[in-house]
Amino acid sequence: MTIKPVTLFLSKNKNILVSIIIFIISFLIYSITLLPAVGTGDVAKFQFITYNMGIPHTTGYPLYIIIAKIWSFLPVGTLAYRINLLSAFFASLAGVVIYLINMKITKNLFAGFISSLIFCFSLTLWSQAVIAEVYTLNIFFIALIVLLLLNFSETQKNIYAYGAFITFALALGNHFLVITAFPAIIAGILFADKKFFKSIKNIIYIILPFIATLALYSFLFIRAKSHPIYNEGNIDSISSFMWYLTGGIFKGQFFKFGGTGLFSRFIMFLNILFNQFTLPVLILGTIGFFLMAVKKTRIFIMLFSIIIVNMIIIINYSIFDIDVYIIPTALISSIFSCYSIYFLLESITKAISRLNRRHFKFLKSAIPVAMIIFTALSFYNIGYNFRINDRSKELAHYTRSRNIATKVENNAVIIPEDYFVSMSLLYYIWVEYEENSIMVPFSFIANPYYIDLEYLESQLGIKREPFRITLEQINAYK
Numbered sequence: 001m002t003i004k005p006v007t008l009f010l011s012k013n014k015n016i017l018v019s020i021i022i023f024i025i026s027f028l029i030y031s032i033t034l035l036p037a038v039g040t041g042d043v044a045k046f047q048f049i050t051y052n053m054g055i056p057h058t059t060g061y062p063l064y065i066i067i068a069k070i071w072s073f074l075p076v077g078t079l080a081y082r083i084n085l086l087s088a089f090f091a092s093l094a095g096v097v098i099y100l101i102n103m104k105i106t107k108n109l110f111a112g113f114i115s116s117l118i119f120c121f122s123l124t125l126w127s128q129a130v131i132a133e134v135y136t137l138n139i140f141f142i143a144l145i146v147l148l149l150l151n152f153s154e155t156q157k158n159i160y161a162y163g164a165f166i167t168f169a170l171a172l173g174n175h176f177l178v179i180t181a182f183p184a185i186i187a188g189i190l191f192a193d194k195k196f197f198k199s200i201k202n203i204i205y206i207i208l209p210f211i212a213t214l215a216l217y218s219f220l221f222i223r224a225k226s227h228p229i230y231n232e233g234n235i236d237s238i239s240s241f242m243w244y245l246t247g248g249i250f251k252g253q254f255f256k257f258g259g260t261g262l263f264s265r266f267i268m269f270l271n272i273l274f275n276q277f278t279l280p281v282l283i284l285g286t287i288g289f290f291l292m293a294v295k296k297t298r299i300f301i302m303l304f305s306i307i308i309v310n311m312i313i314i315i316n317y318s319i320f321d322i323d324v325y326i327i328p329t330a331l332i333s334s335i336f337s338c339y340s341i342y343f344l345l346e347s348i349t350k351a352i353s354r355l356n357r358r359h360f361k362f363l364k365s366a367i368p369v370a371m372i373i374f375t376a377l378s379f380y381n382i383g384y385n386f387r388i389n390d391r392s393k394e395l396a397h398y399t400r401s402r403n404i405a406t407k408v409e410n411n412a413v414i415i416p417e418d419y420f421v422s423m424s425l426l427y428y429i430w431v432e433y434e435e436n437s438i439m440v441p442f443s444f445i446a447n448p449y450y451i452d453l454e455y456l457e458s459q460l461g462i463k464r465e466p467f468r469i470t471l472e473q474i475n476a477y478k
Helices: 005-012 014-032 040-050 061-071 079-106 111-118 123-129 137-156 158-172 176-192 202-206 208-224 238-247 249-255 260-274 281-295 297-316 320-356 356-362 365-389 396-405 419-430 453-460 471-477
Strands: none
Touching: 014 079, 014 111, 014 123, 014 396, 040 061, 040 079, 040 419, 061 079, 061 137, 061 208, 079 111, 079 137, 079 320, 079 419, 111 123, 111 320, 111 365, 123 137, 123 249, 123 320, 137 158, 137 176, 137 208, 137 297, 137 320, 158 176, 158 202, 158 208, 176 297, 176 320, 208 238, 208 396, 238 249, 249 281, 281 297, 281 320, 281 365, 320 365, 396 419
């Protein structure tokens, strides 16, 4: 009996094929629900920062800006659309990495596939996959770190431990939230090799990648010195640069709570987490949590450390959009869901092997029935979150910005109502406006946002005095 070439290929490359399917499904659905034009607030900012390579709010996100700049040359749609699409790309890649993690833990293709889709279409990840933001790149890095640690545990090859630190160092150039993975790196390496950190060679190899982190942030300092038109960092010295890198205007938002406040924030953390998935998926994750704690204790500790650090950050960081920080915990929850699905399928299989023929027919159908139920739960989760995250018809920010910009005289100063309108206007004026006139929006919020006046004078011949306005004047204007 000969084995057909196609059958042989499928058996040897099933992980590659499933990974491609996961990427295609997630990327296609993200694309369908993608914000088609300019967004508002930080979304619009990340869209125009790519165009003029300006300096965004602390901590600067240099890796994201560089990657987005390269991606911006993709010959499809407007710049805003392309930068939105970049988030979808990294969210889909993260879904593939989650599948590979699940396969390392369970070796169960079906459980890995379903739980990967559960993660891809969790509420907040999906919301960030359809707009220009830094969080899908961040979660891709965290997932990759976990995969490298599992490979190190399996093989004890130091290259995987070095790879985890290299990934961590690069991810620091994107967003500080990757710090959630640091205890997992230490735990994962020590579980696999207790002597790893006693080697001078290993210490050198894990320190060297952080040169890349320094290089990425040095890019911001050099860029600020060239006076890009948008310079929110106000970096003009080493001390101001260090202030910017270590949190800047957001420093006062950390560790503001105590006692009852911390408990309320903990309840908030749970509410945000519970909103990520439908109830059946949450139940699967809870079952998997306890199963892994007992049966895969070392991996569980490594994964649970990510949740703990993530929770500490969310509880103690007072910003209005803190819900986007939940994505690392959602990732780990989806892995717990995978283990739950795997365990239930394995239990049914073992039960079938123990029973006599009289019950065999009935129980033989239990596995496909269970698989159908889990698949239905996954797609129910997708359907439930679809209506919330579908931004495909959201053109209001673009229309408003165009209407404002085209109805004022050249060289006008536009006074927008808030920061969110301001950022949308800046994108439209700098990127898509067909005329050569220059308009300078300013934002009336507590934190100052800068249009670089030296750039305006030296590059465009426009001389303006710094424009500031008091709250009393704003209220009078309204």
